[in-house]
Amino acid sequence: MEVKVGMADMNVCSSPDSIITLGLGSCVGAVLYDPVAKVCGMVHVMLPDSTTIANNSNVAKFADTGVTALLDMVLKEGAKKERLIAKIAGGAQMFSVNKDSPMLRVGERNVAAVKEKLKQLGIRLVAEDTGNNYGRTVVFYPETGEYLIRAIGKEPTTI
Amino acid sequence: MSDLTMESLSTQYFDVLKELGNIGAGNATTALASLLQCKVDMKVPQVKMLDFKDVGALLGGEEQEMAGAFLAVEGDITGSILFLVKKDIAVHLVKKLMGDMASDEMGEMERSAFKEISNIITGSYLNALSSLTNLCIYPSIPDLAIDMAGAILSVPAIEFGIMGDKIILIQSQISDEIEIDGFFIMIPDMESYERILRALGVMVD
Numbered sequence: 193m194e195v196k197v198g199m200a201d202m203n204v205c206s207s208p209d210s211i212i213t214l215g216l217g218s219c220v221g222a223v224l225y226d227p228v229a230k231v232c233g234m235v236h237v238m239l240p241d242s243t244t245i246a247n248n249s250n251v252a253k254f255a256d257t258g259v260t261a262l263l264d265m266v267l268k269e270g271a272k273k274e275r276l277i278a279k280i281a282g283g284a285q286m287f288s289v290n291k292d293s294p295m296l297r298v299g300e301r302n303v304a305a306v307k308e309k310l311k312q313l314g315i316r317l318v319a320e321d322t323g324n325n326y327g328r329t330v331v332f333y334p335e336t337g338e339y340l341i342r343a344i345g346k347e348p349t350t351i
Numbered sequence: 352m353s354d355l356t357m358e359s360l361s362t363q364y365f366d367v368l369k370e371l372g373n374i375g376a377g378n379a380t381t382a383l384a385s386l387l388q389c390k391v392d393m394k395v396p397q398v399k400m401l402d403f404k405d406v407g408a409l410l411g412g413e414e415q416e417m418a419g420a421f422l423a424v425e426g427d428i429t430g431s432i433l434f435l436v437k438k439d440i441a442v443h444l445v446k447k448l449m450g451d452m453a454s455d456e457m458g459e460m461e462r463s464a465f466k467e468i469s470n471i472i473t474g475s476y477l478n479a480l481s482s483l484t485n486l487c488i489y490p491s492i493p494d495l496a497i498d499m500a501g502a503i504l505s506v507p508a509i510e511f512g513i514m515g516d517k518i519i520l521i522q523s524q525i526s527d528e529i530e531i532d533g534f535f536i537m538i539p540d541m542e543s544y545e546r547i548l549r550a551l552g553v554m555v556d
Contacts, residue, residue: 199403325496326498327503350552
């Protein structure tokens with residue numbers, strides 16, 4: 193089965209299932225994975241920081257609250273925190289009008305915020321495919337720990 | 352910290368967009384007809400407020416290949432505009448404009464032609480907004496992305512995401528030989544919503 197994660201959404205899955213999010217742009221798809229239990233979770237975050245925003249009830253929308261909430265979810269699913277590793281993808285800059293605009297650089301800021309949160313939680317980031325200016329569809333397979341990345345006009349890659 | 356939320360945006364703003372959609376699409380139809388030298392018809396545009404998760408479905412899936420022109424707006428109001436069509440529609444429009452010179456691949460020249468078409472269409476909407484509100488609005492040169500719908504839409508979704516979990520768009524259908532489903536997304540900065548409503552004499556809650 194393929195578990196789908198929407199925009200500002202998160203979910204967990206375990207082998208032999210896989211988990212997918214379609215058309216990541218400036219958002220980041222962060223995966224937490226326990227290779228022994230073969231359990232993983234994915235969060236599709238849109239914004240770096242929940243503390244600057246009034247309407248922040250959806251924890252999956254933000255890098256800071258999203259990664260923390262995902263950690264709780266995978267632990268409940270049977271993962272062990274000391275075995276967890278992380279892989280991330282996305283954070284593109286889709287348009288380059290007005291290069292200095294903080295909103296257009298949000299991809300970069302999302303990536304930085306996810307990394308910062310992982311560091312705080314003591315989870316090792318083992319692979320990433322971030323930045324650039326194109327969209328990505330990402331699929332994670334907890335059976336093998338592979339994170340597959342598809343983009344239009346490019347060969348699929350695995351990190 | 353901003354406390355403006357999508358839910359608190361008055362229904363008047365929705366009405367403004369409907370009016371803007373009507374006049375803007377009307378202007379765009381006339382402009383396209385003269386640019387492409389053909390008869391162009393238009394249906395009544397619809398204004399839609401959608402949850403993030405439903406936007407992909409409206410456009411034919413998150414992986415649907417689309418052409419999006421994005422531009423920044425300055426002047427009395429600030430923000431950004433995204434004009435979006437399916438990639439095959441963009442190719443069709445470019446071929447209409449360039450004739451035999453255009454290929455199916457969106458190369459440098461085709462991209463430039465599509466930017467020009469986007470300029471005219473977004474300009475039609477912005478003129479409508481400007482004459483409705485008497486506000487000065489200056490658009491930048493558009494930047495173009497041809498990519499998955501989800502990825503392109505992440506840009507306005509993130510900006511709307513500051514206020515809530517919904518996206519507001521104007522869907523307009525114009526047709527020449529084929530139906531052209533175009534999506535016009537206006538993303539005013541927080542203060543600009545208020546300025547638009549005030550300029551129209553609508554009280555802000």
